[in-house]
Amino acid sequence: MNTTQHPQPRTALFAGSFDPFTVGHQSIVDRGLEIFDRIVIGIGVNAGKKGWLPVADRKRAIEQLYAGNPRVKVIEFDCLTTEAARREGARFLLRGVRSVADFEYERTLADINRNLSGIESVLIYALPCYASVSSSVVRELASYGADISSYLPSIPGKPDR
Ligand code: ADP
Numbered sequence: 078m079n080t081t082q083h084p085q086p087r088t089a090l091f092a093g094s095f096d097p098f099t100v101g102h103q104s105i106v107d108r109g110l111e112i113f114d115r116i117v118i119g120i121g122v123n124a125g126k127k128g129w130l131p132v133a134d135r136k137r138a139i140e141q142l143y144a145g146n147p148r149v150k151v152i153e154f155d156c157l158t159t160e161a162a163r164r165e166g167a168r169f170l171l172r173g174v175r176s177v178a179d180f181e182y183e184r185t186l187a188d189i190n191r192n193l194s195g196i197e198s199v200l201i202y203a204l205p206c207y208a209s210v211s212s213s214v215v216r217e218l219a220s221y222g223a224d225i226s227s228y229l230p231s232i233p234g235k236p237d238r
Contacts, residue, residue, distance in 0.1 A: 085166070086114035086115050087112075087113045087114045087115070087168065087169070088113060088114065088115040088116070088117060088165060088166055088167040088168065088169070089109060089112075089113040089115075089116050089117070089167055089168075089169040089170065089171040089199060090116075090117045090119050090158065090161060090162040090165055090167040090169070090170055090171065091105065091106060091109065091116055091117070091118050091119065091170075091171040091172070092119040092120075092121055092154075092158045092161065092162075092170065093119075093120070093121065094120070094121055094128065094212065095118070095120050095135050095139065095212065096128045096129050096130055096135060096212050096216070097129070097130055097135060097138070097212055097215055097216075097229060098118075098135060098138060098139050098142070098212075098229075098230065099207075099210050099211070099212055099215060099228050099229060099230075100207060100210060100227075100228055100229065100230055101173065101175070101203060101207040101208075101210040101211070102173070103142065103230040104173075104203070104204055104207050105171065105172075105173040105201050105203075106118065106143075106149065106171075108201055109171045109199075109201060110148060110149075112199065113169065113171070114148065115148050115149070115150070116148065116149050116150075116171060117149075117150045117151075117152055117165045117167055118139055118143075118149065118150070118151045118152070119151075119152050119153070119154050119158070119161050119162075119165075120132055120135055120136055120139075120151070120152070120153045120154070121154060121155075121158070122153050122154065122155045123155070124155060129216050129219075132153055136151050136153060138232075139151045141232045142230050142232055150165075152165065157193065158170065158190060159190050159193045159194040159196055162194070162196055163194065167196075168196065168197070169196065169197055169198070169199050170187070170190060170196055170197070170198040170199070171198075171199055171201070172186070172187075172198055172199070172200050172201070173200070173201055173202075173203055174200045174201070174202050174203060175202075175203040175207075175208045175209075175211075176208065180200075183198070183200055186198070187200070210228055214228075215228045215229070
C-alpha cells in the first residue's frame with residue numbers, strides 16, 4: 078500500500094451479533110487483516126433483544142482472542158452500523174458471505190449502508206470449511222448439550238480443548 082497516498086490507516090468495521098463469535102468469524106477477521114490496517118469488531122447491541130451470551134462475555138472472549146494484536150479493537154454499539162463506523166474512523170464495512178442467501182442479504186445491507194453514508198462494504202467469501210458454521214447452529218447444538226468447542230476459536234495461550 079502507498080502510505081503517502083493513504084496516511085490514515087485503512088480501518089474496517091466488522092459488525093455482527095457474534096452470539097457467539099465462531100471460527101467462521103475469526104477466519105473473516107484474520108483474512109481481513111491482509112486487506113485492512115485495522116479491524117474494529119463491533120458487537121451490535123439491541124436493547125430489545127437479550128441474546129444468548131451476555132454482551133460483556135462476547136466482548137471479553139473476542140478481546141482475549143486478539144489480545145496483543147493492536148490492529149484489532151472490540152466495541153459494543155447500539156446505533157446504526159454506519160454511525161458506529163463513523164465514530165471509529167472506519168471507511169469500510171467488512172462482511173462474510175457463506176451462501177447465496179447471505180449474498181442477497183449482504184447486497185441489501187451494503188446498498189442501504191452506502192445510501193446512508195457512502196460507506197463501502199467489502200465482502201469476503203467464507204472458506205469452504207467454515208461455510209456451514211453459524212452462531213445460530215452453535216446455539217442450537219449447545220441447547221442440546223452437544224460439544225460446540227470445534228466451532229469456537231481457541232484462545233492463544235490457553236490449553237487446547
Ligand atoms: P448477524 O447477527 O448480523 O447476522 P453474525 O454475527 O452472524 O451477524 O455475522 C456477522 C458477519 O459474519 C456476517 O457478514 C456473516 O455473514 C459473517 N459470518 C457469519 N458466520 C460466518 C462464517 N462461518 N464464515 C464467514 N462469514 C461468516
